[in-house]
Amino acid sequence: xxxxxxxxxxxxxxxxxxxxxxxxxxxxxxxxxxxxxxxxxxxxxxxxxxxxxxxxxxxxxxxxxxxxxxxxxxxxxxxxxxxxxxxxxxxxxxxxxxxxxxxxxxxxxxxxxxxxxxxxxxxxxxxxxxxxxxxxxxxxxxxxxxxxxxxxxxxxxxxxxxxxxxxxxxxxxxxxxxxxxxxxxxxxxxxxxxxxxxxxxxxxxxxxxxxxxxxxxxxxxxxxxxxxxxxxxxxxxxxxxxxxxxxxxxxxxxxxxxxxxxxxxxxxxxxxxxxxxxxxxxxxxxxxxxxxxxxxxxxxxxxxxxxxxxxxxxxxxxxxxxxxxxxxxxxxxxxxxxxxxxxxxxxxxxxxxxxxxxxxxxxxxxxxxxxxxxxxxxxxxxxxxxxxxxxxxxxxxxxxxxxxxxxxxxxxxxxxxxxxxxxxxxxxxxxxxxxxxxxxxxxxxxxxxxxxxxxxxxxxxxxxxxxxxxxxxxxxxxxxxxxxxxxxxxxxxxxxxxxxxxxxxxxxxxxxxxxxxxxxxxxxxxxxxxxxxxxxxxxxxxxxxxxxxxxxxxxxxxxxxxxxxxxxxxxxxxxxxxxxxxxxxxxxxxxxxxxxxxxxxxxxxxxxxxxxxxxxxxxxxxxxxxxxxxxxxxxxxxxxxxxxxxxxxxxxxxxxxxxxxxxxxxxxxxxxxxxxxxxxxxxxxxxxxxxxxxxxxxxxxxxxxxxxxxxxxxxxxxxxxxxxxxxxxxxxxxxxxxxxxxxxxxxxx
Numbered sequence: 001x002x003x004x005x006x007x008x009x010x011x012x013x014x015x016x017x018x019x020x021x022x023x024x025x026x027x028x029x030x031x032x033x034x035x036x037x038x039x040x041x042x043x044x045x046x047x048x049x050x051x052x053x054x055x056x057x058x059x060x061x062x063x064x065x066x067x068x069x070x071x072x073x074x075x076x077x078x079x080x081x082x083x084x085x086x087x088x089x090x091x092x093x094x095x096x097x098x099x100x101x102x103x104x105x106x107x108x109x110x111x112x113x114x115x116x117x118x119x120x121x122x123x124x125x126x127x128x129x130x131x132x133x134x135x136x137x138x139x140x141x142x143x144x145x146x147x148x149x150x151x152x153x154x155x156x157x158x159x160x161x162x163x164x165x166x167x168x169x170x171x172x173x174x175x176x177x178x179x180x181x182x183x184x185x186x187x188x189x190x191x192x193x194x195x196x197x198x199x200x201x202x203x204x205x206x207x208x209x210x211x212x213x214x215x216x217x218x219x220x221x222x223x224x225x226x227x228x229x230x231x232x233x234x235x236x237x238x239x240x241x242x243x244x245x246x247x248x249x250x251x252x253x254x255x256x257x258x259x260x261x262x263x264x265x266x267x268x269x270x271x272x273x274x275x276x277x278x279x280x281x282x283x284x285x286x287x288x289x290x291x292x293x294x295x296x297x298x299x300x301x302x303x304x305x306x307x308x309x310x311x312x313x314x315x316x317x318x319x320x321x322x323x324x325x326x327x328x329x330x331x332x333x334x335x336x337x338x339x340x341x342x343x344x345x346x347x348x349x350x351x352x353x354x355x356x357x358x359x360x361x362x363x364x365x366x367x368x369x370x371x372x373x374x375x376x377x378x379x380x381x382x383x384x385x386x387x388x389x390x391x392x393x394x395x396x397x398x399x400x401x402x403x404x405x406x407x408x409x410x411x412x413x414x415x416x417x418x419x420x421x422x423x424x425x426x427x428x429x430x431x432x433x434x435x436x437x438x439x440x441x442x443x444x445x446x447x448x449x450x451x452x453x454x455x456x457x458x459x460x461x462x463x464x465x466x467x468x469x470x471x472x473x474x475x476x477x478x479x480x481x482x483x484x485x486x487x488x489x490x491x492x493x494x495x496x497x498x499x500x501x502x503x504x505x506x507x508x509x510x511x512x513x514x515x516x517x518x519x520x521x522x523x524x525x526x527x528x529x530x531x532x533x534x535x536x537x538x539x540x541x542x543x544x545x546x547x548x549x550x551x552x553x554x555x556x557x558x559x560x561x562x563x564x565x566x567x568x569x570x571x572x573x574x575x576x577x578x579x580x581x582x583x584x585x586x587x588x589x590x591x592x593x594x595x596x597x598x599x600x601x602x603x604x605x606x607x608x609x610x611x612x613x614x615x616x617x618x619x620x621x622x623x624x625x626x627x628x629x630x631x632x633x634x635x636x637x638x639x640x641x642x643x644x645x646x647x648x649x650x651x652x653x654x655x656x657x658x659x660x661x662x663x664x665x666x667x668x669x670x671x672x673x674x675x676x677x678x679x680x681x682x683x684x685x686x687x688x689x690x691x692x693x694x695x696x697x698x699x700x701x702x703x704x705x706x707x708x709x710x711x712x713x714x715x716x717x718x719x720x721x722x723x724x725x726x727x728x729x730x731x732x733x734x735x736x737x738x739x740x741x742x743x744x745x746x747x748x749x
Contacts, residue, residue: 003301006061006292009076009313013340016319017326017333026329033328036262037269038083040330044339046086046106046261047321050079051340052117053101054318055347060124061296062348068355069124071138072296075101077289078226079317080258081191082106084284087268088189088222091182093146093474095161095190099226103191104140104147111144117347121354128365129357134508136366143510146182148474151506154196156498158205158223159467160474160513161190165221166212167472169279170453176425176476187220187275188471194241195231201463201494208464209281210250218279222271223251225283226258228290233303245283252282259287261321289315369509371501371546373572375610381567382608386422391604394421394449405599409442409585411555412518414602415562416443416480420450423478423570428455430465430482430518439484440520440585462492466517470500473513478570486521486579487535497544500575505546512573516565522681523715523725524583524630533582534715536725539686541577542659548576548611549659553584553632556600557656560609568611579658581629591637598633614662616669620649623735624669626692627679628655631726635679638731648739658688663695670696674703675738681726684709708734 026032028041038046053075063069075081078099085106088094096103101120108116122130123138132141132149141149150157165188170176172184196202206223213219227241246253252274256267264286271284289312293300300309322340325331331339360366391399400414420426428446430438434457437444447455458465462483469479483489496517503511523534541549550565552558558580568574590597609615617636620643625635632654639650653669655662670676676696680689689707696705708731711724 004061005309005313006058009291009316010058012313013316013319013322014337017322017337017340020323020326020333022332023327023329028330032324032330033262036266038262038265040325040328042086043261043321043325043330045109046082046265047325048339048343049082049102049105049109050318050321051343052105052347053079053082055344056101056117056120057292058344059121059347059351063124063351063355064296066355070126071124073098073294074292075099076291077228077312077317078102078258080261080264080286080288081224081226083256083258083261083264084189084191084224084268084286086265087272089186090145092187092189093148093164093182095157095164095188096140096147096150097191097193097196097226098140098150099193100140100191104145107145107147108142114142114144118350118354121347121351122357125354125357126359127354127357128360132508132510133506134369135360137506139506141507143507148503148511149506151498151502155192155199155202155205156494158190158192158202159208159463159495160470160499161188162205162209162219162221162464163468163471164188164474165209165219165281165471166217166468167475167477168220169218171475171477174424182475185276187222187272189222189224191224191226193231194225194227194229194236195234197225197241197245204461204463205467206245206248206251206283208459208461210248211459213250213280219281220275220279221281222275223281223283224286226286226288228288230290232294232298241285245285248283250281252280253285254282255285255287257287259289259315259317259320261317261324288317291316367545369507370505371574372504372509373568373574373611377571378564378567378611379608381571382563386418386604390421391418396449400602401604403602405596405601406555407586407588407599408552408555408558408580409440411559411600411602412442412562412580413444413446415559416446417449418604419563419566420446420454423566425476426454426478426480426566427472428480428482429458429468431458431460431484433457433482438482440582442580442585443482462488463495466492466495466500469515469517470495470513473515474511478514478566480516480518480566483517483519485533485535486519486537487532489519490537490540493540496541496547496575496577501544501547504573513575514569514573516562516569516576516578518578518580520580520582522579522581522583522629523710523721526583530717531714534721536682536710536715537686538579538658538682538688542688542691546575547659548574549579549657550576551579551581551628551658552656553581553629553654554598554600556603556606557609557615557654559602560606561656564609564611579629583630584633587633590633591640609656612657612660612662614656614665615654616651616665617654618649618651620651621673622648622739623650623675623677624653624673625650625677625679625731625735626653626655626666628658628688629681631679631681634726634728635731638728638735641732642735646736648735650735655688655692661691661695663699666692666695667699667701670701670703676701676703676705677731677735677738678705678707679726679731680707680709682710683712685712704738706734706738
């Protein structure tokens with residue numbers, strides 16, 4: 001039978017306190033222990049934060065038992081992190097894990113006007129009055145405290161913490177301020193557990209910090225590993241964290257006993273001073289215990305011996321601090337008891353009040369902060385001119401609009417250059433993007449033109465690339481990271497789903513991380529094939545709430561859509577993904593060799609392309625072909641053949657945006673024709689065509705609809721790829737069949 005150990009832990013604290021004997025009074029401004037930096041006065045204040053955290057945990061369980069609270073992962077056993085908060089400044093941005101109650105309370109008390117106990121309780125009750133998440137999740141987060149909210153911090157926050165640290169000194173030098181405006185000597189703190197330290201996101205992020213510091217670049221980050229020896233039920237081998245991180249090159253290691261407040265504070269101060277003065281990473285290994293299980297629903301007795309649980313309870317850091325206060329003479333046992341019970345009563349009263357506060361009541365209310373976009377603000381941002389002198393300097397007085405018509409890759413290059421000239425805070429980075437100019441030469445010369453501080457190479461780790469973008473966005477930059485191939489995104493996709501896209505949602509818009517992720521993708525490459533260089537899976541992107549997915553097929557659209565994405569990121573904090581069809585990068589012609597119909601003159605002030613607006617080619621009444629990217633190029637070719645050889649008048653719709661889909665434009669064109677053929681180069685299962693056809697059905701379209709899509713398969717090497725990718729022959733056969741002009745020898749695609 002499961003036993004709720006919260007009352008037992010409470011009783012053990014009171015019994016332990018009752019056994020203490022008072023000592024001669026200690027001067028409150030004296031060290032709490034000889035040789036320690038922690039004064040008695042400060043220790044009393046930190047004890048109050050520890051007690052507050054403990055009673056918040058008790059209240060969470062009581063609220064849950066009454067059906068008024070919804071979150072019971074607590075901080076009991078980790079209250080030593082109050083010492084870490086005390087060693088830092090409230091202007092040091094903090095990316096915290098979910099056992100950070102004492103840290104949060106301590107920091108809040110450093111900033112006037114904060115009510116941390118009530119704020120946490122509102123989060124536990126999922127109330128709309130919660131000042132950070134507005135009832136969407138219980139998080140430790142606050143704009144006033146420079147703590148962006150984290151939801152389920154199984155190391156996924158480490159890459160963006162490192163990204164913020166890498167961007168921190170750069171932001172100070174450039175005078176760039178963002179959601180977390182920080183002083184010049186600020187540092188980043190990132191906390192996590194010993195189990196999370198094994199996650200690939202953690203190992204990659206810590207490696208990135210070391211890799212960057214190894215090159216003598218500033219990375220002012222304090223990693224705090226709160227080691228309680230267990231991850232839910234899986235034990236961390238004794239000595240593993242110290243062995244793995246105690247002698248990492250480029251990472252200064254400090255051990256602190258989180259069960260001893262004075263020791264923890266001294267260790268934290270030493271680690272913080274190292275980071276602040278050297279601008280290099282440090283790893284604070286803080287000993288903790290986990291009390292009350294993983295969460296209120298966790299029956300800890302099923303996988304831990306009772307003797308082990310009781311041993312951890314005997315090491316209770318709150319009781320240890322009480323003992324330190326009494327045995328030093330800083331407080332009498334009666335004073336400690338009064339403090340403990342006064343906080344209990346205060347938390348209980350606040351919990352009752354929080355339970356009465358309003359909650360979310362509609363879908364519209366819930367999604368309001370998800371991805372707010374202001375079309376007028378975006379249009380105004382696009383229209384804002386680039387300083388002519390900045391453009392002239394970047395392009396060496398040879399403006400690109402005076403060049404001959406060019407293909408897709410050149411237009412993207414030119415647009416990136418103009419955006420670098422327009423926005424001093426814009427950064428372009430990724431594997432090989434600097435001197436090499438990317439594997440397809442798309443970013444050629446930009447590093448030379450804008451400087452290596454703004455266009456630079458990263459290490460080969462997509463999680464860290466996206467983390468750098470998120471962290472830089474926090475600091476006020478406009479990041480444009482590049483993922484070299486679409487297939488390489490999938491091992492890092494949670495940085496978009498779980499971190500970047502969710503930030504505005506879980507902070508009610510108080511925090512944003514604007515970004516435009518450029519990704520080379522899709523199939524049809526000739527002579528350079530195989531799955532990893534011809535990936536056509538975009539389903540993982542289309543189901544992320546709130547993000548923008550752009551997919552241009554031609555140069556002028558690409559330049560305009562890139563400007564739109566950057567404007568949306570800057571004005572609205574949008575997270576945008578810019579999918580670039582590799583096979584069309586260098587394509588100049590459409591129908592015949594040397595016709596130049598897929599080349600355009602670069603226009604720096606070309607017509608804007610609003611998010612979610614399609615482009616229509618032709619006005620035929622026989623058939624509407626809907627497609628995007630490579631499919632558009634093929635569809636236009638097929639449409640001309642259908643007209644010339646079969647007398648079919650087609651119109652072709654380029655979606656251009658895969659999220660949000662241009663549904664109004666789609667429906668308008670579909671109703672004008674009544675026959676719709678969707679050409680989807682992505683897969684039949686999870687492909688774009690599913691969303692397009694569902695949108696037509698949802699909007700009541702009654703005409704004929706069919707599709708051709710690539711086979712549910714990975715893309716093989718060489719010519720074999722043609723057997724699984726949509727072809728022009730597939731499109732033509734389907735079009736003829738829809739218009740009842742199917743050749744007798746045709747085979748359904």
